[in-house]
Amino acid sequence: MNLKDIGEFGFIEKIASGCLLRPQNILKAIGDDAAAFTMGSDEVILLTTDMLVERVHFLRHATSGFNLGYKSLAVNLSDIAAMGGTAKEAFVSIAVPGNCSVEYLEDVYKGLKTLAREFDVNILGGDTTGSKTDLILNISVIGSVPGNEILYRDAAQPGDIVFSTGCLGDSKAGLYLILNHIAADSEELKSLFDSHILPRPYLREGRFLASHGVRAAIDVSDGLSSDLGHILKQSSVGASLYADKIPISENLRLFCGRFGFNPLEYALSGGEDYTLAGTLSRDKAEQIAHDYFETFDQPLYLIGEITDSEKAEIIFPDGQSHVMTASGWDHFKSEK
């Protein structure tokens, strides 16, 4: 079955069910010129939007519709998480080429709805249109956050402690498996594969951190060294990360042992982990990390500190420090 067989309205009828999860305050969802809803008046509204293009962000023949839909929404929710917000409403635009089946599109929405349900997010509308060659998805998500708890990139201060909410590099390892057609034939490889395919947005964790006074945050989409770089640049500060504090999963260590990579380089350069990284004031760090563990049964990894040097460096247990680079660290540019 193709989209042209059932038309746009037929398609909307097919996907509308299950889109409205939280009907209170929703005046109009799918079915009018625009969606209409109210939000609490003390809350700041957040909106993020991401476009995914076939042959650029995904290969349709190698990606199930479910995984595509799930990840498309996950990356947007992750942006809301990185602001400390609560995700509320999602809007999905989709441009569909003639050779894309309705079944595939339904699977896309299944993935979208699965994640939307987990985080109580309405899918409130969007646009459906044609495309000549590639499938394109654009998702916009509105969230809200109390005005005094927004986590910006430009708020890091010298002396702050740098944190990460999860292990780093797993997603990059999963991508390596996919690009090299390596079967995920063990629990470890399967877990890395899933880290790349079905990343989890740290929404509850971001909300917790924002409400507990964390200072700055970003989601790790391009790799810790690159994304932390945005915080450093926008805050006009530097950072010293401790090599032995960077969280690396046992799965990644096994992967790196098997394929001959350096786990730390993977952790620093790996994109699409969608963990949150950021900074919190030194005097609150221990308490927040303690409360975080009590709440989520997961550690908040404290991996370094913010400096006033405007340089990013990675310090090894032997005391050697190297300039941090997009791919890990510069083996030649030693700081000592």
Added chain:
Amino acid sequence: MNLKDIGEFGFIEKIASGCLLRPQNILKAIGDDAAAFTMGSDEVILLTTDMLVERVHFLRHATSGFNLGYKSLAVNLSDIAAMGGTAKEAFVSIAVPGNCSVEYLEDVYKGLKTLAREFDVNILGGDTTGSKTDLILNISVIGSVPGNEILYRDAAQPGDIVFSTGCLGDSKAGLYLILNHIAADSEELKSLFDSHILPRPYLREGRFLASHGVRAAIDVSDGLSSDLGHILKQSSVGASLYADKIPISENLRLFCGRFGFNPLEYALSGGEDYTLAGTLSRDKAEQIAHDYFETFDQPLYLIGEITDSEKAEIIFPDGQSHVMTASGWDHFKSEK
């Protein structure tokens, strides 16, 4: 110059200027994971999103960047207008193929900003990414409207008067000129051409109508007969339109005379006029039309009435009535 020459951040630097027009209440615009802003607490937030895909909605070689950007935003603002809202913030996602120049993209943003400025709309963020073949634009616009003044499609009632805010069919005539490579060699043809290329959103008019108690509205994107059909279906009502009341511009009459078309068929079937059509209660119609004219120096065209028949018909001056169809009316299906 190509996008890869300057990178995404170089591009954002290029286009950021002029994007923030109304900084009050804007906590964060371009430059973070999401834009953050507050809105008045009594207002309902509206969000609309539209995706435009090369070779489906436009031909890049035949469309200037300016016109593409202008129209991409116009169609979204028109959706806010059709809800009776005020447009506030716009978010632009753009997927750019390798053969698209930065100059073209800058021209796109010039068109966007020109219209945004006219209606005091911020361009608050979005996403910029690559594409293999086609240029794709997705625009989301947030607007607001007082909760008791929202214009829905499902609110028409039998006895209501049907209105249009402007002449119909001009845009379709402009498209005919473009598709048939006919030079706009007169003021009349130029005007039709512009109606298609640079449609104006009826935002002020929509706001006026909503605040003066109009009942239902839609923007005419697919053609009056088709779009009014949405109102009729969603309101479970019918309509009788009067052939001699349908507003047809002198330019369209001249065009139809020259190329051998029926002006009324063009007016009823013509898409992309982006006028507002809708209904208002009979007892308010005269007063609202009077006040509308006083305010805008343009007539509010009263073109028919809503019936409880669930049929849409067009009534000719000789008393003949025909079933209205997507392309005008059914010449065989007479109602009398």
